[in-house]
Amino acid sequence: MAPQMTTLKGERFDRSLFESVLKRRFFFTESFEIYRLSANFKGENRGLYDYGPPGCALQANLVDSWRKHFVLEENMLELDCSVITPELVLQTSGHVDKFADWMCKDPVKGEYLRADHLVETVLESRLSRGVNGQSKGSTRLDETTIAEYNDILAKIDNYDGSELGDLIKRLDIRNPDGDGAVLPPIPFNLMFKSTIGPSAAAPVYLRPETAQGQFLNFKKLLDYNQGAMPFASASTGKSYRNEISPRSGLLRVREFLMAEIEHYVDPEQKKHERFSEISKVQLPLLDRETQLVGKTETRTMSVEQAVTSRIIDNETLGYFLARVMLFLLKIGADPSKIRFRQHLDNEMAHYACDCWDAELLTSYGWIECVGCADRSAYDLTVHSKYTGASLVVKEVLPVSIKVDEWQVVLDKKFIGSRFKREAKIIQASVETLDQASLEVLAAKLGKEGIVTITTPKLTDGRTAVELSKELLRISKVTRTVTTREYTPNVIEPSFGIGRIMYNLLEHVYWHRSDDVARAVLSLPLAIAPTKVLIVPLSNQPQFTPLVRKLSSRLRSLGISNNIDSSNASIGKRYARNDELGTPLGITVDFETLVDGSVTLRERDTMVQVRGPEDDIIQAVKNLTDGVESWEQISQRMPQFASHNQDTHLLGGRDNINRK
């Protein structure tokens, strides 16, 4: 069961109020909204959202913070790769076969339901109502059943298709919409498919992750990095997943912005140079073992402790988990609503050997926002094997060593003339043979003069070739090894920017204690869509040059700002900007005309200070640069309490145009 969600101020979180703020202020809207009433509009077009100006700015600021925190801090190599990806690449990576969710069809409604979500929804509903089934004949749940349901829910991500099918049958789980029985789960591939070129003969997919483009460029990246290891590449960009039945608003969408890091590391040396900088960071962990006994309590400990006790596998993985924690805190996530959960075995993507999700608590429960997977050498190995490209690191050994080993020598000229453009693939297949296989082949070659080599699928459909002793020679040699060659392992922190954004907005949302209609988004200055609201107290023309000058001075300091010269009362203008999360407000009033002073208001406290324009601008700059806090500023500058902008809306005195 998801814990009860509360706001920053400890009050019950009301999702419908919250969402109405986001829509009213145009943080986002469902895409093609004006079409949704048309008779010809297909209901399938869900899970797609547009960001309005504040959503767009918030997203840009999150990405910018992410780049500074991760990419620039560690000189990661940025890439921007194609979204459109040929089928062959995603066949090799395993996505064509394995990137699927299980779904059940309700044959009566013609509806498709994601199998694990169906089980989850039905069992949670039974638990909350305390009875089995929807009809009158339902029986009350006994203790054993309650325990069983909770156990299933704790490891719901660990069931495969047939296990889900068994559960659905055994527990008589039906479509909540109409109570119809559903068919057994079948896999549904989540990639959007299209074709490229006028002949329509070449199938392509929209990438489901940015990672593959990064892996395919590994060799170029290593060269660009002048051969030095370890290093990381990074990409931000849209990815696409054709979710079976997207609900939950911005949390389960079919088109989303990802930010992914692929950190390439020596598999025998997963220490991290900068581990000591973060070793004391405290992480709330929910590991695999805890979940498998049906528990959901986290244990908080330092990264160092978690790595030493092998709860977290290695320093590099621990380093990134800690850096993710610091990032989430920096952008304003509520520390009490963050946890790191380890994936269960069946839950992991086909390429991962370990994975920890950073999850944020929201009104939808705990939601995965960042996945930190150890993809081992999986991807580089499969692509290298298929293409024959060398995706390895070569390192000079400090001292050379001698080894006895089976060696295979190919006659490249013969191979080339016989296999043409496929020679490279065959060569790669031979070169990846291990010592044990070579020993067997050497014996066979000696006896029969010919051996069979398994290859990836060739043009003529074969997956093996025969090579005679004229084409290859296998012998035992003593070799002096001066370099070491290895395929790097990949540690991948992968961020869903849209999810982080939505969950963060839930975390920072609250309302003035006396008025649920006066919402506030306490976004940190660094990521707030607009930093400063500039309001002239009156819309008399003599204010115009003053507010314009202020705006342009702030802009030249790189501080985004908006002028609101509308006719609304100053209190309403502030209230509107509280909902937009604008941290600061500068008011130009009639005193400004006299002495050039302006006021500066802070969003959360509504406290105002007054000072000369230059001082106020300096204060704003200090706040945005992080060299001074609001507390310090409000103490050193004279407080101001006369506009009554805020009390106005609180039912206080009306705003007075003072002359």
Place this chain on the structure above:
Amino acid sequence: MAPQMTTLKGERFDRSLFESVLKRRFFFTESFEIYRLSANFKGENRGLYDYGPPGCALQANLVDSWRKHFVLEENMLELDCSVITPELVLQTSGHVDKFADWMCKDPVKGEYLRADHLVETVLESRLSRGVNGQSKGSTRLDETTIAEYNDILAKIDNYDGSELGDLIKRLDIRNPDGDGAVLPPIPFNLMFKSTIGPSAAAPVYLRPETAQGQFLNFKKLLDYNQGAMPFASASTGKSYRNEISPRSGLLRVREFLMAEIEHYVDPEQKKHERFSEISKVQLPLLDRETQLVGKTETRTMSVEQAVTSRIIDNETLGYFLARVMLFLLKIGADPSKIRFRQHLDNEMAHYACDCWDAELLTSYGWIECVGCADRSAYDLTVHSKYTGASLVVKEVLPVSIKVDEWQVVLDKKFIGSRFKREAKIIQASVETLDQASLEVLAAKLGKEGIVTITTPKLTDGRTAVELSKELLRISKVTRTVTTREYTPNVIEPSFGIGRIMYNLLEHVYWHRSDDVARAVLSLPLAIAPTKVLIVPLSNQPQFTPLVRKLSSRLRSLGISNNIDSSNASIGKRYARNDELGTPLGITVDFETLVDGSVTLRERDTMVQVRGPEDDIIQAVKNLTDGVESWEQISQRMPQFASHNQDTHLLGGRDNINRK
């Protein structure tokens, strides 16, 4: 004929040398490169590119400059909309029917060729060789034929499919690859198609432009802007066009980053508030009339003059053309290689009523980089008509007026109960009837008691409904009008970021006069991928803390920098960074260890100055902030000429490790 392309230094531009620099430095690479040799890889997967670290940074800096120059400067409202777009939206916008190019199939080769490019390639080849046809029996071109060919080429964009077919037949134009005859041109829709949801029953497309998402949100944008007009929305994001036969490297790609502005303006009032700020900007114009008489000479004049003489239709369009010119100059485009060309009638997209392209001269000829289209009220009108959503501006008139007019009153309750969810569409169809139609209908309704109203396609397939006099009443009334309602016109400056980037790189590329292998990219500081290279003269350990401190000081000033501590000679490290376009280099040498001074090198002149670290950092900051030029700095600071880094590569003395 495209004029001969020369480099910045007036030498012949060598595209193969240029491209080898871009690939060597990983500005970009063909996507999935390691797969391109595999037998199963489809040749159709072309027109897709990945940007490496410098390309990625350059792209980000271009987008950032664009945002500052356009979006922030004018407080445009930014949006981020779905790429995946339902068929219905793009049917309404006209893209499903009209967003196509003409292509010819070569039935022997099984190849598809874009018809206009085929004609162009073949005629240009004939002109350059001076003969018709490829075979021995070819005849020399006479004066008349040469004139005819040039005339066709000057207006090649003005031919439709059947005209292209006639040309191909009449001039015996064949596939240059094999000389085979081609079939008549057929239209090929350029949108990538897919389906959404597990049922696969809902067709979707990848958006071919970001514009539609912006139009669909018009009402929300207007509300967000508190009803004020004019205003603009803006989006950056990927768009997709399934080009028939992409060649020309980065110029014709299937997936590309666009930056689009939709400026909404009163159709009766296309003046621009800030026109006077840019009225003196000089623009090189190639208007429609000039092209139609087969000429390609530009006329340079001020925007003011062009608008006054109606070469450019109105102030708003002129304003944006001037702002585009200023943007191109700011990012470093060569002023002698920019022109603005007006579209010919048949060349214009189906939604445009006027269009000017900013074109850059490159080794591929003049290439469109920015399109400035007047889309009139086309898009808002079609979407409003289809959905029934009101996409209009309502303005209070300064004085109310009285008008006699036909008025239609619907019985909304009857309509609602009879037409259910389609009532809104029918209502919209009735409300968009003009006065003349209403007059006719009023007469008919009086006589027959029933009228037929045309509608968009309804669920049952009908495109009209019958309404009896119980459902609607049409009568002549005198109305006091206090507000004016209008559908805004849209002026759309649309930028292809990838094209701008590639063309710009051609503009800034040159090589040291004595060595074609020493290439330089003279990118302006503001958009260069890395601003500063930091090089320790030696890789002895005592240099490490010095270069790290320098790097972190620059980073904290927001100045991107790279450390190169590789073993390469200092000259080679500088040469590498000249090819990356890095404008500045700081060298830490043995004197630094003694007195803390470092040197600062400028890329284009290779001049170096020396000073204390603080002074050099201040100089770098002044340069990036634009408050001081390199000329000023090199005059006020002591010059330095001892490292010989640059002369080293020029065949001079070897680099000396001075102690």
